[in-house]
Amino acid sequence: MATKVRLLHERLAAVVSQLRHGEMVVVADAGSGTSPASLVPLSGAVEVIDVGIAPGLPTVADLVSVLWEVGDFEAAIVTEEMATVNPSGRRRVSDLVGDASVHELRYLPNFYRLRDRAKVFIQTGDYAVHGNVVLVAGYPSPPIPLAWLTSSTWFAELGEA
Template sequence: MSKNRLLHERLAALVSTLRHGEMIFIADAGSGTSSASLVPLNPDVEIIDVAIHTGCPTVDQLLPVLWEVGDFEAAFVTENMRQANPSMRELVQGLTGPDHIHELRYLPEFYDLRNRCKAFIQTGDYGVHSNVILVAGYPSPPIPVEWMTNPNWFEELRKTQSKKD
């Protein structure tokens, strides 16, 4: 059996250029990307639409391929996924391991984090709570979740350090 390869030119380029701590959002078809969406996506986040038709591809088809060909260390999912889509949560945890899957509240935390992603990959998935954020990494100590979820962590770290000095 041959190894999976990304044939989608832009996805392959994206995965090959991800650096430690950068994130990508893999979205179901219900995740809006326009400025008129219920929760608009930051215009600085690149949108890569891979949807072909309803249900193609699904997040659970794309996710294992991205995990295999890329260097990822963790994933964020919504707290709702545990109840609303347990098979998807099992898939994500099977890839990441139990210590590297992190749950966030759907609104606003999960949607806030998508605006810090390098890219937003739109699938044709109509599953409920199928969205997953992958965190790029490599064999090293994991990046603390607080750093990933708090856009002001670096300034807060500086303040803490200056108080110690």
Template sequence: MSKKRLLHERLAALVSTLRHGEMIYIADAGSGTSSASLVPLAAQVEVIDVALFTGCPTVDQLLPVLWEVGDFEAAFVTENMRQANPAMRELVQGLTGAEHIHELRYLPEFYDLRNRCKAFIQTGDYGVHSNVILVAGYPSPPIPVEWMTNPDWFEDLRNAKSKKG
């Protein structure tokens, strides 16, 4: 069998331009993206809708392909995934390895992290707790999770250094 390639033009371009630490959100069909959503998505996050019809594609169909064709080092999932969708949790961990899968509370931490993603990929999936955030990277020391989840980490680091000095 030949190596998988992304045929979706925008997805292929996105994956090829991801740099270390940038994130993409792979969402189920129920994840709102409009300003009228229960938890609106930030306007600066690009939305790429790949849904064709209910259940196509699913997150578990798209995720391994993205992982294979891209350079990813880690993933974020919700704490709820372990109980609500153990098969998806197992799939993600199989791709990332146990040390590179990070769990966050669904609300507000996981939803807050959506707004720091470069893109939001909407699938046709109707799975429960199947959303995954992939972190781009390469073989190097892992980026600390605290940096990924705290938008003020750089300023906090700067302030801590100035207090010492």
């Protein structure tokens, strides 16, 4: 009998169990700045969970695969540059979530803007270039359009149409 994957990290388990449709989780590399002094500061409203214990431990791929298995996610968002700069990382994301469920955004500023909309920002020990992945929580329903995920005004714009 196969062993069921569980999250042993208490806070990660709590966050994943509380995710609602459309909420986002950023799984980031060790170089992603989280302090107000960072080149691109992360909003203080976003919870940061640092799980990095040593260079390369854990990797973004390690964490994304576990989260995908234990949580209810419908999509992943990566940078457009990932396919060229980190093709093995891009392939792992596609293999895990399926090509149709992977969205790509321009690294700066579009991908970075999503960080401030995330429910949680999880920093790993990974040093992969363009290795960051945003997971979008979901459930069996029509997928949320990428335009809605990347716009803070999409709801108001629906009424204008």
